[in-house]
Amino acid sequence: MPEPPIPSDDPSPDSARLIDPKTGEPLPTADMREEFARWSRDAPSDPDAERAFVESKIEMIRTHPTLSETEKAAAVAEVLEKLRGGDQRP
Amino acid sequence: MFDWARSDHWQIDTPWSSLGSYLGTASAHGQSYQILGVWNSTFQLSPGQWRNEAWLLNRSAARWDLIYRYDYAGTQAEQTGGWLGSWGPIVETFQPSYQNTNPMGALNTMLISRNSSGAWGSWQLLNAADSYIRTDNKGFSLVFLDPNYAFVVDS
Numbered sequence: 001m002p003e004p005p006i007p008s009d010d011p012s013p014d015s016a017r018l019i020d021p022k023t024g025e026p027l028p029t030a031d032m033r034e035e036f037a038r039w040s041r042d043a044p045s046d047p048d049a050e051r052a053f054v055e056s057k058i059e060m061i062r063t064h065p066t067l068s069e070t071e072k073a074a075a076v077a078e079v080l081e082k083l084r085g086g087d088q089r090p
Numbered sequence: 091m092f093d094w095a096r097s098d099h100w101q102i103d104t105p106w107s108s109l110g111s112y113l114g115t116a117s118a119h120g121q122s123y124q125i126l127g128v129w130n131s132t133f134q135l136s137p138g139q140w141r142n143e144a145w146l147l148n149r150s151a152a153r154w155d156l157i158y159r160y161d162y163a164g165t166q167a168e169q170t171g172g173w174l175g176s177w178g179p180i181v182e183t184f185q186p187s188y189q190n191t192n193p194m195g196a197l198n199t200m201l202i203s204r205n206s207s208g209a210w211g212s213w214q215l216l217n218a219a220d221s222y223i224r225t226d227n228k229g230f231s232l233v234f235l236d237p238n239y240a241f242v243v244d245s
Contacts, residue, residue, distance in 0.1 A: 003213050004129055004200060004202075004213055005129065005154060006202065006210045007131060007133055007141075007143070007210075011135045011136060011139075011141075013159070013161060016156045018129075018145065018154050021210065021212065021213065027153070027154060028151075028152060028153035028154070029145075029153055029154045029155070029156060030148070030151070030153055030154075030155050030156070031155075031156045032155040032156060032157050033156055033157060033158060033159065036102050036104055036157040036158065037102070039103070039104050039105060039108050040101070040102050040103045040104065043103035043104070043105060045103075049184070050100060052184040053092065053182075053184070056182055056183070056184055060182075060224075061173060063224075063226075065222060065224065066222065067173075071173075074172070074173075075172065075173035075174075078172050078173055078174055079173070079174065082094055082099075082174065083099075
């Protein structure tokens with residue numbers, strides 16, 4: 001398997017470049033964001049699955065094998081703070 | 091796709107039927123598996139400005155396809171501290187028990203980072219410091235594990 005690419009240094013929002021880490025040359029790429037966004041718009045939403053996905057993250061933190069109780073509390077608070085911004089689909 | 095960096099977190103829902111160009115096969119431990127090449131990243135564009143991206147390997151066209159990008163403001167502390175962003179390949183469960191699922195997992199999971207000067211390092215397979223194993227007793231059995239970068243489970 002070839003080595004994965006690295007990002008280009010092009011900050012343009014429309015840039016679709018990736019670099020071969022071995023050669024430093026651009027790799028063949030295509031910008032498929034519009035197609036994937038269109039498929040997403042057409043896909044039926046599943047609020048129950050989305051809710052389960054988020055709740056699973058909190059459960060993963062609460063049952064994390066190495067985090068301390070203090071770290072778990074901070075991580076859960078971080079997740080809840082992020083989610084407070086809303087969960088509306090585009 | 092779920093992006094923690096924005097308030098409208100849910101961004102990409104792709105039907106499996108649309109992924110034909112991206113699917114391939116790979117052999118691991120004597121078995122052939124259907125695979126999907128995924129590349130996702132968070133990196134600094136400029137001081138205070140960050141980019142989340144996801145690309146899929148298009149095997150039919152022999153190229154990488156950009157499927158998602160989001161640029162946003164963030165501090166170094168926000169981006170490198172805390173729990174969010176510590177995600178990696180996982181078989182995540184959403185019900186008490188599973189049975190008769192197809193084999194699933196991850197192969198050749200690699201990580202790359204860059205230093206404070208902006209120079210990228212080299213891709214490395216995940217090591218013990220990057221991953222841990224959960225035993226959640228949800229009905230899955232380990233088919234194989236190559237610590238710490240590949241695993242397959244079934245039920």
